Amino acid sequence: LFNRGAQQVRLPRVVDCGPFFPVLVSFRRAAVPHLVPLLGSGDAEVRFYATFLFSELVYPEAAHALVPRLFDRDYQLRILAIDVLKGFRGTGEFEEALRDLRRTAESEATDPDRRQIAAEALGELRDRAAIPTLLGLLGNEDPTIAETAAQALSTIARQDFGMSRRKWRAWWEKNREQHRVEWLIDALLHPSAAIRLAASEELRRLTKQSFGYHFNQPKRERQKAQEQYSEWWKKEGRARFGA
Numbered sequence: 001l002f003n004r005g006a007q008q009v010r011l012p013r014v015v016d017c018g019p020f021f022p023v024l025v026s027f028r029r030a031a032v033p034h035l036v037p038l039l040g041s042g043d044a045e046v047r048f049y050a051t052f053l054f055s056e057l058v059y060p061e062a063a064h065a066l067v068p069r070l071f072d073r074d075y076q077l078r079i080l081a082i083d084v085l086k087g088f089r090g091t092g093e094f095e096e097a098l099r100d101l102r103r104t105a106e107s108e109a110t111d112p113d114r115r116q117i118a119a120e121a122l123g124e125l126r127d128r129a130a131i132p133t134l135l136g137l138l139g140n141e142d143p144t145i146a147e148t149a150a151q152a153l154s155t156i157a158r159q160d161f162g163m164s165r166r167k168w169r170a171w172w173e174k175n176r177e178q179h180r181v182e183w184l185i186d187a188l189l190h191p192s193a194a195i196r197l198a199a200s201e202e203l204r205r206l207t208k209q210s211f212g213y214h215f216n217q218p219k220r221e222r223q224k225a226q227e228q229y230s231e232w233w234k235k236e237g238r239a240r241f242g243a
Contacts, residue, residue, distance in 0.1 A: 011080070014056040021049075025056045032057060036065045044074045051077060055084045063093035067100055070121045071114055078117070082124045098127045105149075106133050116148045123152025128180050131156065131172055138165045156180070158187035158199040179243040181206060185233060188213060188226045196222075203229065207237060 015022045024031050035057070038050035051069050054062050066088075069081035088094040104110055104118040119137055122130040130152070137149035146163060153168060154160045157175075161167035175183060184206075187199035196215040204210050209232055213225035237243075 011052070011055075014053055021053065024053060028057065029059050032059050032062055036062060039065050039069060044072075044077065047072065048074065048077050048080065051080055051084055055087060058087045060088065060091040060093040063088040063091060063097055067097050070101070071117050078121075082121055086125065098122070098125065098129065101125075101127070102130050102133045105130070105137060112142050112145060116142075116145050119145060119148045119152050123148075123155040126156055126180070128156055131176075135165065135168055135172065138163060138168065154195070155198075157183055158190070158195050158202075159183070160190075160192060160195060179238070179241055181237060181241055181243070182233065185226060185229045188215075188229065189219070189222060207232070 014025055024035070031053075035050050035053055038046050041047050041050065047069065051066065054066060063085065066081055066085050070078055070085070072078050072081065085094070085097065088097075101118045101122050105115050105122060107115070110118075115137075119134060122134065134149040134153050134156075138146055138153075140146045140149070150161075150163050150168075157171065159171055161171060175186075181203070184199045184203045187195055188203075190196050190199070193215055200210075200213055200215050203213075207229075209229065211225040211228040211232070213222065213229070215222075217225075
């Protein structure tokens with residue numbers, strides 16, 4: 001195993017964590033029903049490593065069981081659960097998990113801490129369908145929920161209108177029909193260097209294209225690269241992403 005308390009840039013792969021974990025992974029789908037109950041263990045270490053194993057055992061039936069770990073009292077485990085759940089994107093179970101998170105974030109009967117965590121997770125999972133929910137939370141009387149909603153909106157849209165419901169709603173009305181990749185392309189010229197950097201990193205990961213873009217280039221060079229991204233989207237990307 002590894003020391004999860006140590007500061008690490010990223011976790012190792014499951015198969016690189018000693019002899020025991022690779023054996024479990026080798027059982028593939030047959031291991032899932034035996035590991036799912038461990039996700040609810042009273043021992044945080046057991047919950048953590050059970051969650052970690054599902055980064056390799058990406059079977060749809062496990063997705064729903066991972067959702068409670070998004071609310072785990074162990075913060076590091078919550079972050080891990082988000083990363084692991086991303087691997088289930090494209091499955092019906094992943095979409096169901098997102099719907100559960102939206103319902104939790106919207107519910108006024110739900111504990112405020114859970115609503116805040118749900119809003120944060122929706123942002124980290126890049127759930128564009130959550131934007132109406134997050135717009136509604138901007139006016140929440142709990143400032144923590146409202147601020148988390150604003151941050152989640154910024155993460156999904158790669159824009160930043162702070163706590164302004166008016167500006168966010170105007171942006172949404174203008175851009176709601178666009179694919180999220182188009183939002184990322186737009187963000188390449190954002191005034192904020194942090195947003196440009198985040199958008200460019202996501203674009204490279206999603207599209208496998210860079211066109212020589214770097215977030216701190218002179219504006220003219222960034223514009224040129226953005227134009228190339230836009231042309232790529234029209235000629236190839238739109239069809240590739242099913243937009």
